[in-house]
Amino acid sequence: MERSDWMSYAEQQQGLTGAKLVSLIIALAIVGGIGLAMVIGLAVNAVKEQIERVTTVDIEEPPPPEEPDEPPPEQPQETAPPPPVAPPPPISIAPAPPPIQTQPTIPPPAPPALTIPPPAPVAPPAPPPAPSLARGASTRGEGRWAARIQENYPSRALREEIEGTVGVRVTVTPDGRAANCSVTASSGSSILDDAACRGMERYARFNPALDNAGNPTTGSYATRITYRLN
Structure with a gap:
């Protein structure tokens, strides 16, 4: 094939392809327009349904508020007449103030007063003690036993x-007997x-000693015995 023939064939093929592409674009535009119209129609229907639902809602208006009761008319208050005002007393102005006397030294403060407490009450005297019944032992029938x-x-x-003469001391028991004899002054003879x-201890008898309550208690007694030949 010659070069001129080849080029004319190519141009024919290219012309056919461009026509197909244009047809395809037009077909797609038509389909897209149809689809868009359907979508818009559906959207418009949905909006209408929502508007109908909103418009069919019953709206109840609230009742008007009750008017408040009118307050009672204010009673005029009786006002008392103002008290009479006395005129102010005349003010006397001294021509000159009196002279002020000053002291060069301040006197010392007065000493505080001394308060002497009252004397303490005197305690009542204690009651006298009960008389004591105590006494020492004494001889009983001394002439006989001597x-x-x-x-x-x-x-x-x-x-x-x-x-000789013997000095002795004995313990006097509560029953009036002599015991525990001791020599306080010897006669010079152990026999005497x-x-x-x-x-x-054998013959002496006594009145027993007494305590403060008068009960018999142990006491003591001292005496001298003289031995002399006739």
């Missing part, structure tokens, strides 16, 4: 002609000293 002690002159002292203590 004579018996003398009658029991020790035989040895008689033979040897021994004389021993005889004097034996005689006191």
Whole structure:
């Protein structure tokens, strides 16, 4: 094929292809317009339905508010007449103030007053104590038992002609007997000293000592026994 023939064939093919493309674009535009019209129609119907639903809603108007009661008319208050006003007293102005006296030194403050408390009340005197009944032991029937002690002159002292005076001290029991005799002054003879203590414990009788309540208690007694030959 020659070059001119080839080019004419190519031009024919190219012309056919352009015509097909234009036809395809037109067909697509028609289809798209139809689809868009359908979508717009559906949207318009939906909007109409919503508008009908909104317009069919019943709206109730609220009742008008009640008018408030009118307040009672104010009563005119009676006003008391103003009190009479007295005219102010005349003011006397002194021509010159009185002179002021000053002290060069300030006197010391007065000493505080001394308050002396009253004396304490005197306590009442204590009641006198009850009289005490205490007493010491005393002899009972001393003449009789002293004579018996003398009658029991020790035989040895008689033979040897021994004389003398013995000082003794005894414990007086609550029942008035003598016990625990001791020699406070010896006669110089043990025979006479021993005889004097034996005689006191055997023959001596006493009134027992008493305590403060008057009960018998233990006491003591001291005496002197003289042994003398006739």
